Amino acid sequence: MDKHDAQSDARPVLEGPDIARVLTRIAHEIVERAKGADDVVLLGIPTRGVFLARRIADKLEQITERKVPCGSLDITMYRDDLRMHPPRALARTEIPGDGIDGKLVVLVDDVLFSGRTIRAALDALNDIGRPRAVQLAVLVDRGHRELPIRADYVGKNLPTSLRETVKVQLAEEDGRDTVLLGAKPDAQ
Amino acid sequence: MQRHLISAADLTRDDAVLILDTAEEMARVADRPIKKLPTLRGRTIVNLFFEDSTRTRISFEAAEKRLSADVINFSAKGSSVSKGESLKDTAQTLEAMGVDAVVIRHGASGAPYRLANSGWIDAAVVNAGDGTHQHPTQALLDAFTMRRRLIGPDAGLGQDLAGRRITIVGDVLHSRVARSNVDLLHTLGAEVTLVAPPTLLPVGIETWPCEVSYDLDSTLPKSDAVMMLRVQRERMNAAFFPTEREYSRRYGLDGDRMARMPEHAVVMHPGPMVRGMEITAEVADSDRCTVVEQVANGVSIRMAVLYLLLGGNEPAVTHTRTEEKQDR
Amino acid sequence: MSKILIRGAKVLGGEPQDVLIDGQTIAEVGAGLSAEGAEVVEAGGKVLLPGLVDLHTHLREPGREDSETVLTGTRAAASGGYTTVFAMANTFPVADTAGVVEQVWRLGKEHGYCDVQPIGAVTVGLDGRKLAELGAMHESAAGVTVFSDDGKCVHDAVIMRRALEYVKAFGGVIAQHAQEPRLTEGAEMNEGVVSAELGLGGWPAVAEESIIARDVLLADHVGSRVHICHLSTAGSVEIVRWAKSRGIAVTAEVTPHHLLLTDELVRTYNPVYKVNPPLRTERDVMALREALADGTIDIVATDHAPHPHEDKDCEWAAAAMGMVGLETALSVVQETMVDTGLLDWAGVADRMSFKPAQIGQATGHGRPVSAGEPANLTLVDTAYRGLVEPAGFASRSRNTPYEGRELPGRVTHTWLRGKATLVDGKLT
Numbered sequence: 055m056d057k058h059d060a061q062s063d064a065r066p067v068l069e070g071p072d073i074a075r076v077l078t079r080i081a082h083e084i085v086e087r088a089k090g091a092d093d094v095v096l097l098g099i100p101t102r103g104v105f106l107a108r109r110i111a112d113k114l115e116q117i118t119e120r121k122v123p124c125g126s127l128d129i130t131m132y133r134d135d136l137r138m139h140p141p142r143a144l145a146r147t148e149i150p151g152d153g154i155d156g157k158l159v160v161l162v163d164d165v166l167f168s169g170r171t172i173r174a175a176l177d178a179l180n181d182i183g184r185p186r187a188v189q190l191a192v193l194v195d196r197g198h199r200e201l202p203i204r205a206d207y208v209g210k211n212l213p214t215s216l217r218e219t220v221k222v223q224l225a226e227e228d229g230r231d232t233v234l235l236g237a238k239p240d241a242q
Numbered sequence: 243m244q245r246h247l248i249s250a251a252d253l254t255r256d257d258a259v260l261i262l263d264t265a266e267e268m269a270r271v272a273d274r275p276i277k278k279l280p281t282l283r284g285r286t287i288v289n290l291f292f293e294d295s296t297r298t299r300i301s302f303e304a305a306e307k308r309l310s311a312d313v314i315n316f317s318a319k320g321s322s323v324s325k326g327e328s329l330k331d332t333a334q335t336l337e338a339m340g341v342d343a344v345v346i347r348h349g350a351s352g353a354p355y356r357l358a359n360s361g362w363i364d365a366a367v368v369n370a371g372d373g374t375h376q377h378p379t380q381a382l383l384d385a386f387t388m389r390r391r392l393i394g395p396d397a398g399l400g401q402d403l404a405g406r407r408i409t410i411v412g413d414v415l416h417s418r419v420a421r422s423n424v425d426l427l428h429t430l431g432a433e434v435t436l437v438a439p440p441t442l443l444p445v446g447i448e449t450w451p452c453e454v455s456y457d458l459d460s461t462l463p464k465s466d467a468v469m470m471l472r473v474q475r476e477r478m479n480a481a482f483f484p485t486e487r488e489y490s491r492r493y494g495l496d497g498d499r500m501a502r503m504p505e506h507a508v509v510m511h512p513g514p515m516v517r518g519m520e521i522t523a524e525v526a527d528s529d530r531c532t533v534v535e536q537v538a539n540g541v542s543i544r545m546a547v548l549y550l551l552l553g554g555n556e557p558a559v560t561h562t563r564t565e566e567k568q569d570r
Numbered sequence: 571m572s573k574i575l576i577r578g579a580k581v582l583g584g585e586p587q588d589v590l591i592d593g594q595t596i597a598e599v600g601a602g603l604s605a606e607g608a609e610v611v612e613a614g615g616k617v618l619l620p621g622l623v624d625l626h627t628h629l630r631e632p633g634r635e636d637s638e639t640v641l642t643g644t645r646a647a648a649s650g651g652y653t654t655v656f657a658m659a660n661t662f663p664v665a666d667t668a669g670v671v672e673q674v675w676r677l678g679k680e681h682g683y684c685d686v687q688p689i690g691a692v693t694v695g696l697d698g699r700k701l702a703e704l705g706a707m708h709e710s711a712a713g714v715t716v717f718s719d720d721g722k723c724v725h726d727a728v729i730m731r732r733a734l735e736y737v738k739a740f741g742g743v744i745a746q747h748a749q750e751p752r753l754t755e756g757a758e759m760n761e762g763v764v765s766a767e768l769g770l771g772g773w774p775a776v777a778e779e780s781i782i783a784r785d786v787l788l789a790d791h792v793g794s795r796v797h798i799c800h801l802s803t804a805g806s807v808e809i810v811r812w813a814k815s816r817g818i819a820v821t822a823e824v825t826p827h828h829l830l831l832t833d834e835l836v837r838t839y840n841p842v843y844k845v846n847p848p849l850r851t852e853r854d855v856m857a858l859r860e861a862l863a864d865g866t867i868d869i870v871a872t873d874h875a876p877h878p879h880e881d882k883d884c885e886w887a888a889a890a891m892g893m894v895g896l897e898t899a900l901s902v903v904q905e906t907m908v909d910t911g912l913l914d915w916a917g918v919a920d921r922m923s924f925k926p927a928q929i930g931q932a933t934g935h936g937r938p939v940s941a942g943e944p945a946n947l948t949l950v951d952t953a954y955r956g957l958v959e960p961a962g963f964a965s966r967s968r969n970t971p972y973e974g975r976e977l978p979g980r981v982t983h984t985w986l987r988g989k990a991t992l993v994d995g996k997l998t
Contacts (some may be wrong), residue, residue: 446766
């Protein structure tokens, strides 16, 4: 995500309680569309997608009174822009014990933007197993897709311009829950 | 900017830990049904081996293939090199074929350094062992093996080997493995002791960042890992030691000696082992011996190194330690 | 024009004077000499030295004309201020017969840039087993007086003893390349801290020192004189100092590179620093400078060892040993000995002209700059400082360790028996 710190003029578009509410809604939608979520496996995309996946898994457990398998999927090695940056440190890929073969995998990420991360995630999944189906849940969809990819569960659709940045902060990593919309520093 | 991996001494502590952490993730790929990553697709790596070393070559080859690189194996035997072609011409010929990296094994100390620093080629150079100088990926895989065994695969992430006591036994004089390990283990905070007969220790060793002992038995109880180096039988004829028998009696690791090591301590060997010389079959086949793990870890480490050197538009391992090197 | 007036030259670094050359001889030295009928060279405070004498040069001809010839080597010598070079015997074929030494001698005469005094091999084919025909070489037109297996050590103690004894008959001298062969098997650099780290085969100081110790004792025992080539260690200095204090007839040389460079440079694995004996440590360098200053080491000799590019543009182990030195020797000596205050220019004249000529019995060379002496002279611009540019070398080879290094001093003129071989830094 955007590296620079939230600008002083960045404004929050989602606050803590909003985030909790939309994650609850996403959990309900998953149960509804997956008809009870019996075979759902949540895979978060590091870093913040993993925390979101865990939160959704907790909500699913509350709703279905069953543990929902939840893991992480690092897509670094599958990125299509590797040669445009120095190599990144790898994050953990943690596939729950029963694997993903024949399961409904719900990928979880914080922001859906160009779609390239999700493309990489689909490639990574392909090397790990063969799910029954793959769905995508994101906290924010800010548009500007560069690939034919869409989300199945969206916390908030946020129309943005390319001169803007969207920054998601989560308590586990950043100490608080918020989504900030700001201007790119070099666009000012 | 460091585009090459020539010496373990060039790695900073953070570089080394990054490589070990990356290798930890790479190791998990080996557990998947498809043991392959697309990361180095379209990159060409040549394994340029002027010395026979099947194990090292296939380890690099496995790492390169798991990262989807195109691999060219070049062995000096039966090639233009045996007809007198120079290292420079060989390297330039290969580079003309569009090679992104050269993994080189050479009998002459410093050959990879020359290849990387003489302006002969632009490709990244990875030292796969040069003469009696360095073998940095071996040191990294050894450190990786120690960290996994002594701390744990997950608990070890982000950790160095601070305070661990590592003993390296055998032909230090002719060993690139010993030199690389001393450099890297020191960088990672470990306390290294070299044990060998005085004839197999180089003159000038007093500046190395380690202890030196002639007595194996007194060192074993204070060791968290004991690394046995291969001792070639030919050394006997050059009067480095009187007989094989005497060498094994004084410096070989057998069951009795292993029993003097702390319970958690492991036995390591870079291979190939000379059973009955520096290590008995009892020790080599015991659970405490990590030889087979070291081989598996070698692939993970080499994947990590290749990813960090070639996976982006510039290497992630960027620090040189020339100044510190000169301090020693 | 047969008269040349060198005006305002600091003769041996002293007060500026004029020096008049008439034909092959120095006619007059003094202040305010008349320039009538003479070509005038304005020295403008440059230092005038007797023509330098190198007791240790590899001219490579016959056999390795790809690296140097007598012509290119003597041109390099003239560029460096030399009027005599002693050509080492390790050619192909080896200079172990009267025929080969006469050929080399004659080539030097024909080209006329610098006198060439061939050195004869001590043993046939330099193999250390059978004495070469030392007497025949001495009696040849080349008049060989210095014998050496340089490149190899006369390691057999009996052969060395016999050689030392035998050359007494005609006043010859054996120049020993001191290297105990068993202790230096697989040797690639000085054995010590750096070799331990780099994993390169060690060339221990003791391999040199033990041979020197043996040979000074042998020379003492048989009443001969012995010359030690390219002495390189502090320990060797101690042995020679001890031998001289005992009155043993030993002389010793040091190369310019051993006065300046250390084995730390080998960390680059650049074979331009590969040389035999190897570059040693800072401590050795300092001991060598001190020994040259106090006279323990008698002379500077270049060990000019040309090699073709491909023999250095390779990995360390595959590279040839040796450095070219004729064209940089005086600059390195100025840097290490004069500019450090260890030696004045009279001292330089002694170590680089008088003494080497004396050891090698080079008649007419290494003479004082005074009336009646042969006009073998070198004019040095000691105020100059510049980068070493191998592209400008007269030598056929470029294997200098000083490429791009700033060094002081530049030879602008050289006269060989009154004939200019170098004028304003350009060969004639």
